[in-house]
Amino acid sequence: MSPPEGTTPRSGPRQPAGGPAGAVLRRARYLVEHARHGLRGHRSVVGNAVRVTVASCVAFYLCRYGLGLTVMSVYATFTVVSLGVLARIPGSGRQRAATVLTAVPAGLVLITLGTLLAVQTWAAVLGMLVIGFVVAYAGTTGPRIAGAAPGMQLLYILPCFPPYAPETLGQRLSGFLLGAVLLALAQRFLVPEPDTPSFRRLLADAADAAARLADHHGGPPPVKAYARARETGDALRPSRVPPADLPASPTLAHKAMAHATEAVRTLLARLEALHTSVGPRYAYHPETVALLEGISDTARAAARALRRGKRLRPGEGPSSAVLQSELAPVRADRAVDTLERLSTDDRLVYLRRRSQVVQAADCAVVLALATRLVLGDRSVENSPAGQGFAYARARAHQLWWQRLTTHLTPRSVIFQNACRFALGLATARAVAGLLDLQHGFWVLLATLTLTRTTSLETWSAVRQALLGTLVGAVLAGGLLVLVHDRDTVYAVVLPVVMLVAFIAGPLRGLAWAQGGFTLVVATLFAQVSPVTWQLAPVRLVDVLVGSLIGLACGLVAWPRGAGREVRRSMAGLCSAVADAIGYTTTRVVDHTGGADCVAINRALVLARESLAQYHCELRDESAGQPDWPSVLVAGSDARRGERLLPGRPGRIASREVAAWLRRAADRTAADYRSLARQLRTDSAVPREDARPLDIRALLAVAPAVPRHSPDRAARALSAALLVDSVIWLDALTADLNRIRKEM
Known part of the structure; x- marks a missing residue:
């Protein structure tokens, strides 16, 4: 069949519009769009990389090119990197900014000690041993401090190397303050992490769910109330709560929150067991109905107080007096009735069922008292049911001392980790000082970042880190040879290298993180002092030395x-x-x-700490676990x-x-x-x-x-x-x- 008049026969496949150039543009658009969708799924990683890059670059450019202070520029930049990348501070943007600012006094002390103790190698090693342990062990006081601990270690590591220059302490402290403030502002206002529901709100939701369950007094099972109870109860599990919101610190409010959490979760379980133990047509006894109504009123009052969040004076807030007055005779009457039936109930089936509502009422009373203590009412111990709140009369320093001494035993995994890190860092500082390594702090940084809780994990991390550092050193050496001493090129490249490194590291693994950081270090130091391509192999040797030290300490100190x-x-x-x-x-x-x-x-x-660490470690999944x-x-x-x-x-x-x-x-x-x-x-x-x-x-x-x-x-x-x-x-x-x- 001939083509229509006025057309040209096709001799081959149709070429895309625009030719090869158009195909390249379409491919580039596809890659950009694909990368954009991929990064949206990792908003937290990308956001943190943007915040750290902006804060560190602003700090560096201001100090290095604006003020001409190289020491201040290095400390400002490394402050942002240590607290923004090396540290794992949890929480929303507001919470992270608050944690960074709270760490400022401790950071000033660490930089001052590091500067003064750098006078002799033995002094720096001894300081590293003590400070390394103290900073790591401080993680016992809560997730925020535990997350900031690795970054705080670097604040001592950086100044504790020669040259001994106490006259630069002012620049060092000023750089640290500038970096901390810029990072806090970036965390708060630049692509901030979204706010999460407060723990008090989660408690209030669970208390409301318990009240809805208590409103059921017989008849068809309340399916929606069951679902809501399970949902709110699961939301209070430690694994489901964001680390920054967990009531894990040794403050009185957090101890009371943990007490209220145990009470409300037990209350939900007892109410569900009560309702599921009877048939759909079962009618509850009037005294059971009265207790359920009291439980409902008490739980709702606790929920309202938690949502309002107003500080309470003694005697204010949710009262459990009415419920307690109803509970006392029911407890006694049911006990007498139960004893009479034990002869036909040797398996305690009847006893367990009759006790469900009484146990639920006990939990509701504890919930009300714990809620009052959360909101500042220390008089709960004077309540007839306040015997479980003996800690309400303790002072703040007593609670903190009790928490710190709880883990001061070789049987604590936190104590073991603190000893392992302190030993590794002190050894690395001794080796770097005795061998007079050119950039000795890189040795300690490698030890700090590559040491794991098991020797198997440490070896895996070392292999990845050495591979990534090798590739990064080759690229960094090439960059230094090509660019040489043109600071303008380094200044333009620095934010790009930082952004890519801080995104690729968390998303692609340790090898990418080490390779990217090697490029960041080379680009940064090339603007501080004259360097050659030899900086790259020095970085590789230092990482190798630090890795071997970390691996050796992992084999010596609790390798399993x-x-x-x-x-x-x-x-x-x-x-x-x-x-x-x-x-x-x-x-x-x-x-x-x-x-x-x-x-x-x-x-x-x-037991909880050891189990939490156990679940985070590599292990043989084929073996059956208790x-x-x-x-x-x-x-x-x-x-x-x-x-x-x-x-x-x-x-x-x-x-x-x-x-x-x-x-x-x-x-x-x-x-x-x-x-x-x-x-x-x-x-x-x-x-x-x-x-x-x-x-x-x-x-x-x-x-x-x-x-x-x-x-x-x-x-x-x-x-x-x-x-x-x-x-x-x-x-x-x-x-x-x-x-x-x-x-």
């Missing part, structure tokens, strides 16, 4: 990281649970004192009983009942001690169930409570205390069975 320590800390927690069982039971029987939970608290903190969180649950249950039971009204007057309670507690404690021994020796954990409570023996000695006895009220209180203790021991037995099955 938390792999072994997590088992020890969980065994220690099981022993602490056993001790808490015996201690609490003795106080219940003897009716002495309030709660002091120092030992169980410390064991829980050490379900360690189930041990943490047992620890929390033991602490809850230690807080609540000793302060309860009533007294176990019968010697036979007291003896039975002691025997039951001793058997449960013995089972936990047995588990602790098995964990310490790495022996297999038996899967058979723990010995159940001997309810028949209790029935043989428990006195009946006559209906019309003149001392019925006192006997009912005694029965309530006994039943609460039985429920607590039963819960710990169930925890032990779960641990054994899941291990």
